[in-house]
Amino acid sequence: MLSFGAMLSILLATAAATRSENAAWQAKVNEFGQFQGHADIVMFGDSLTASGHWQEMSPRLSIINRGISGERVDSALLRLDQITVARPRLVFMMxxxxxxxxxISPDDVAASYGKIINRLADVDRIFVQTTLLTSDVVHNAAIKRLNSALAARCSQAANCRFLDLNTALSRDGRLRPEFTTDGIHLNGDGYRAWEHQIRPIIASISTPR
Known part of the structure; x- marks a missing residue:
C-alpha cells in the first residue's frame, strides 16, 4: 500500500498535469480566435487531426485545421464557434x-458527440470519421462500441455522414503498425492513407480559393 506521502505526490503530479493540459488547451483556443476567416473545409478534432498537413494535401481549397492535442468531446463542445465562424461547406470531425x-463510457461520448452534430445543423455536410483504432485491444473494444453509436447518431441528422476509416487504416482489429508511430498517432504513410479516403469527398468541391 502506498504511503500518504506517496499518494499525495501522485495527486499533486496529476493536478499539475491537468493544469498544464488546460493551459495548453486555452492557449490554442485563443490562438484560433485570433485567426478567423472563411474556409471551404474545417478539420476538427484532437491530436490526430492537429498533426495533419491538410492544406498541403489539397492546396487549391481553403482548409483550416482546428485540431487540439488531447482534445475530448466535452471540451470540443465549448469551441464550436471555431467551425461556424468559418462558414465551411464541409466539416470533418474525429x-x-x-x-x-x-x-469514459462509449455511450456518454456518443451522447456528447450528438450535441456537436445538433449544433452544426447549418453546415452543409458533416463527416463524422470513425475514431481510429489503436494497438491496444482493450481500448479498441470500447472504440468499436463508440463507432457503432456514432454511426447511429449521425444517421439521425440530415447533413451528417459517417465515414469509415478503420477499414483502410487497421488490420486484424488494430491500427496497422506501418501507419503509426506509437500505436495511436499516425506517421506520414498513415496520413496519406487517411487523405486517400477523404479525397473523393474533398474533390466534390470544385471552387478554388
Missing part, C-alpha cells in the same frame, strides 16, 4: 480516443 483512454 474525436473520442482521449475519452476512451480515460475510461
Amino acid at each position: 474525436l473520442g480516443v482521449n475519452d476512451i483512454r480515460r475510461s
